[in-house]
Amino acid sequence: MAGRTAGAELRRFALVMTASLAAIAAILSMQPGSVDLAAILHIQPQLDLAPLARAPLLVQVHLLTVLYALLVGPIQFLLPKGTRLHRVLGWSWALAMLVTALASLGIREINHGQFSPIHLFSAWTLASLPLAVIFARRGAIQAHRGTMVGLYVGLVIAGLLAIAPGRLFWDIFFG
Ligand code: HEM
Numbered sequence: 001m002a003g004r005t006a007g008a009e010l011r012r013f014a015l016v017m018t019a020s021l022a023a024i025a026a027i028l029s030m031q032p033g034s035v036d037l038a039a040i041l042h043i044q045p046q047l048d049l050a051p052l053a054r055a056p057l058l059v060q061v062h063l064l065t066v067l068y069a070l071l072v073g074p075i076q077f078l079l080p081k082g083t084r085l086h087r088v089l090g091w092s093w094a095l096a097m098l099v100t101a102l103a104s105l106g107i108r109e110i111n112h113g114q115f116s117p118i119h120l121f122s123a124w125t126l127a128s129l130p131l132a133v134i135f136a137r138r139g140a141i142q143a144h145r146g147t148m149v150g151l152y153v154g155l156v157i158a159g160l161l162a163i164a165p166g167r168l169f170w171d172i173f174f175g
Pocket of ligand 1: 111158169
Protein backbone atom coordinates (compact mmCIF):
# COMPACT_ATOMS: atom_id res chain seq x y z
CA MET A 1 0.00 0.00 0.00
CA ALA A 2 2.74 2.40 1.08
CA GLY A 3 4.78 1.33 -1.98
CA ARG A 4 1.88 2.10 -4.32
CA THR A 5 1.39 5.56 -2.76
CA ALA A 6 5.11 6.27 -3.09
CA GLY A 7 4.98 5.17 -6.74
CA ALA A 8 2.04 7.50 -7.44
CA GLU A 9 3.88 10.38 -5.73
CA LEU A 10 6.95 9.69 -7.86
CA ARG A 11 4.89 9.64 -11.10
CA ARG A 12 3.19 12.92 -10.15
CA PHE A 13 6.59 14.46 -9.33
CA ALA A 14 8.02 13.31 -12.69
CA LEU A 15 4.97 14.76 -14.49
CA VAL A 16 5.32 18.16 -12.78
CA MET A 17 9.08 18.22 -13.49
CA THR A 18 8.56 17.35 -17.17
CA ALA A 19 5.85 20.00 -17.55
CA SER A 20 8.04 22.61 -15.82
CA LEU A 21 11.07 21.78 -18.01
CA ALA A 22 8.90 21.90 -21.13
CA ALA A 23 7.58 25.33 -20.09
CA ILE A 24 11.14 26.61 -19.44
CA ALA A 25 12.33 25.23 -22.78
CA ALA A 26 9.41 26.91 -24.56
CA ILE A 27 10.23 30.27 -22.94
CA LEU A 28 13.97 29.95 -23.70
CA SER A 29 13.35 28.99 -27.33
CA MET A 30 11.43 32.23 -27.97
CA GLN A 31 13.26 34.63 -30.30
CA PRO A 32 15.03 37.34 -28.26
CA GLY A 33 13.16 40.59 -28.74
CA SER A 34 9.96 38.91 -29.92
CA VAL A 35 8.20 40.44 -26.90
CA ASP A 36 9.45 44.03 -26.61
CA LEU A 37 8.42 44.88 -23.04
CA ALA A 38 10.18 48.27 -23.17
CA ALA A 39 8.08 49.30 -26.19
CA ILE A 40 4.85 48.06 -24.60
CA LEU A 41 5.56 50.05 -21.42
CA HIS A 42 6.92 53.06 -23.37
CA ILE A 43 10.19 53.05 -21.43
CA GLN A 44 13.80 53.31 -22.54
CA PRO A 45 16.04 51.28 -20.17
CA GLN A 46 19.44 52.91 -19.59
CA LEU A 47 22.04 53.49 -16.87
CA ASP A 48 22.73 57.17 -16.31
CA LEU A 49 24.58 57.79 -13.03
CA ALA A 50 24.64 61.58 -13.45
CA PRO A 51 21.42 62.08 -11.37
CA LEU A 52 23.07 60.07 -8.57
CA ALA A 53 26.20 62.25 -8.65
CA ARG A 54 24.02 65.38 -8.55
CA ALA A 55 21.86 64.09 -5.68
CA PRO A 56 22.16 65.75 -2.23
CA LEU A 57 24.65 64.22 0.23
CA LEU A 58 21.80 62.94 2.46
CA VAL A 59 20.39 60.92 -0.47
CA GLN A 60 23.84 59.50 -1.25
CA VAL A 61 24.37 58.50 2.40
CA HIS A 62 20.86 56.98 2.42
CA LEU A 63 21.71 54.90 -0.66
CA LEU A 64 25.05 53.75 0.74
CA THR A 65 23.44 52.47 3.93
CA VAL A 66 20.51 50.78 2.15
CA LEU A 67 23.00 49.02 -0.11
CA TYR A 68 24.90 47.72 2.93
CA ALA A 69 21.67 46.63 4.64
CA LEU A 70 20.42 44.90 1.49
CA LEU A 71 23.65 42.89 1.17
CA VAL A 72 24.20 42.01 4.83
CA GLY A 73 20.54 41.08 5.47
CA PRO A 74 20.58 37.75 3.56
CA ILE A 75 23.98 36.86 5.09
CA GLN A 76 22.43 37.28 8.53
CA PHE A 77 19.41 35.16 7.60
CA LEU A 78 21.61 32.36 6.20
CA LEU A 79 24.53 32.13 8.65
CA PRO A 80 24.26 30.42 12.06
CA LYS A 81 22.68 32.57 14.76
CA GLY A 82 24.05 33.45 18.20
CA THR A 83 27.67 33.55 17.04
CA ARG A 84 30.04 36.48 17.51
CA LEU A 85 29.84 37.14 13.74
CA HIS A 86 26.03 37.24 13.91
CA ARG A 87 26.21 39.81 16.72
CA VAL A 88 28.84 42.00 15.03
CA LEU A 89 27.07 41.95 11.63
CA GLY A 90 23.73 42.43 13.42
CA TRP A 91 24.90 45.61 15.17
CA SER A 92 26.39 46.94 11.93
CA TRP A 93 23.12 46.18 10.11
CA ALA A 94 21.08 47.93 12.81
CA LEU A 95 23.41 50.96 12.58
CA ALA A 96 23.05 51.04 8.78
CA MET A 97 19.24 50.91 9.10
CA LEU A 98 19.30 53.63 11.78
CA VAL A 99 21.34 55.93 9.50
CA THR A 100 19.02 55.02 6.58
CA ALA A 101 15.94 56.07 8.56
CA LEU A 102 17.53 59.19 10.15
CA ALA A 103 18.87 60.40 6.78
CA SER A 104 15.44 59.84 5.20
CA LEU A 105 13.87 62.26 7.71
CA GLY A 106 15.91 65.02 6.06
CA ILE A 107 14.92 64.00 2.51
CA ARG A 108 11.59 65.56 1.53
CA GLU A 109 11.53 65.65 -2.23
CA ILE A 110 8.24 63.92 -3.04
CA ASN A 111 5.81 66.09 -1.06
CA HIS A 112 7.12 69.63 -1.62
CA GLY A 113 9.35 69.84 1.47
CA GLN A 114 6.85 68.01 3.73
CA PHE A 115 6.92 64.46 5.05
CA SER A 116 5.48 61.95 2.55
CA PRO A 117 3.85 58.50 3.01
CA ILE A 118 7.33 56.99 2.45
CA HIS A 119 8.29 58.43 5.84
CA LEU A 120 6.01 55.80 7.42
CA PHE A 121 8.85 53.37 6.61
CA SER A 122 11.21 55.61 8.60
CA ALA A 123 8.86 55.63 11.60
CA TRP A 124 8.41 51.84 11.28
CA THR A 125 12.18 51.34 11.19
CA LEU A 126 12.90 53.67 14.11
CA ALA A 127 10.27 51.87 16.22
CA SER A 128 11.20 48.32 15.19
CA LEU A 129 14.99 48.52 15.47
CA PRO A 130 15.16 49.01 19.27
CA LEU A 131 12.47 46.34 19.69
CA ALA A 132 14.50 43.84 17.64
CA VAL A 133 17.57 44.50 19.82
CA ILE A 134 15.58 44.24 23.06
CA PHE A 135 14.02 40.94 21.92
CA ALA A 136 17.46 39.53 21.10
CA ARG A 137 18.94 40.54 24.45
CA ARG A 138 15.98 39.02 26.32
CA GLY A 139 16.29 35.76 24.39
CA ALA A 140 12.88 36.22 22.74
CA ILE A 141 14.22 34.69 19.55
CA GLN A 142 10.91 34.26 17.64
CA ALA A 143 10.03 37.91 18.27
CA HIS A 144 13.57 38.99 17.33
CA ARG A 145 13.42 37.01 14.08
CA GLY A 146 9.94 38.32 13.20
CA THR A 147 10.93 41.94 13.79
CA MET A 148 14.11 41.58 11.72
CA VAL A 149 12.23 39.90 8.85
CA GLY A 150 9.65 42.73 9.00
CA LEU A 151 12.43 45.33 8.83
CA TYR A 152 14.04 43.60 5.85
CA VAL A 153 10.71 43.32 4.02
CA GLY A 154 10.16 47.04 4.66
CA LEU A 155 13.63 47.76 3.25
CA VAL A 156 12.86 45.83 0.06
CA ILE A 157 9.42 47.45 -0.38
CA ALA A 158 10.90 50.95 0.16
CA GLY A 159 13.54 50.04 -2.43
CA LEU A 160 10.91 48.94 -4.97
CA LEU A 161 8.96 52.16 -4.39
CA ALA A 162 12.18 54.10 -5.07
CA ILE A 163 11.94 53.03 -8.75
CA ALA A 164 8.57 54.80 -9.21
CA PRO A 165 8.29 57.37 -12.03
CA GLY A 166 9.54 60.80 -10.96
CA ARG A 167 11.95 59.42 -8.40
CA LEU A 168 15.75 59.34 -8.63
CA PHE A 169 16.04 55.68 -9.61
CA TRP A 170 13.55 56.20 -12.43
CA ASP A 171 15.84 58.93 -13.81
CA ILE A 172 18.85 56.60 -13.46
CA PHE A 173 17.27 53.59 -15.17
CA PHE A 174 14.69 55.08 -17.54
CA GLY A 175 15.77 58.74 -17.97
C1 HEM B 1 16.66 49.40 -1.30
C2 HEM B 1 16.17 50.28 -0.44
C3 HEM B 1 16.00 51.75 -0.72
C4 HEM B 1 16.32 52.49 -1.81
C5 HEM B 1 16.93 52.03 -3.13
C6 HEM B 1 15.95 53.86 -1.51
C7 HEM B 1 16.14 54.93 -2.37
C8 HEM B 1 15.81 56.23 -2.07
C9 HEM B 1 16.14 57.38 -2.86
C10 HEM B 1 16.93 57.34 -4.16
C11 HEM B 1 15.60 58.47 -2.26
C12 HEM B 1 15.74 59.95 -2.63
C13 HEM B 1 15.32 60.37 -3.96
C14 HEM B 1 13.94 59.95 -4.35
O1 HEM B 1 12.96 60.18 -3.61
O2 HEM B 1 13.85 59.36 -5.41
C15 HEM B 1 14.91 58.00 -1.10
C16 HEM B 1 14.17 58.79 -0.28
C17 HEM B 1 13.55 58.33 0.84
N1 HEM B 1 13.66 57.09 1.39
FE1 HEM B 1 14.60 55.53 0.60
N2 HEM B 1 15.41 53.90 -0.28
C18 HEM B 1 15.43 52.64 0.25
C19 HEM B 1 15.04 52.24 1.50
C20 HEM B 1 14.43 53.07 2.40
C21 HEM B 1 14.05 52.69 3.73
C22 HEM B 1 14.32 51.33 4.38
C23 HEM B 1 13.42 53.76 4.26
C24 HEM B 1 12.88 53.91 5.64
C25 HEM B 1 13.45 53.43 6.70
C26 HEM B 1 13.41 54.81 3.28
C27 HEM B 1 12.83 56.02 3.43
C28 HEM B 1 12.92 57.06 2.53
C29 HEM B 1 12.26 58.33 2.71
C30 HEM B 1 11.33 58.70 3.83
C31 HEM B 1 12.65 59.13 1.64
C32 HEM B 1 12.21 60.55 1.36
C33 HEM B 1 10.93 60.53 0.51
C34 HEM B 1 10.44 61.92 0.25
O3 HEM B 1 11.10 62.65 -0.47
O4 HEM B 1 9.38 62.26 0.79
N3 HEM B 1 14.04 54.35 2.16
N4 HEM B 1 15.07 56.63 -0.98
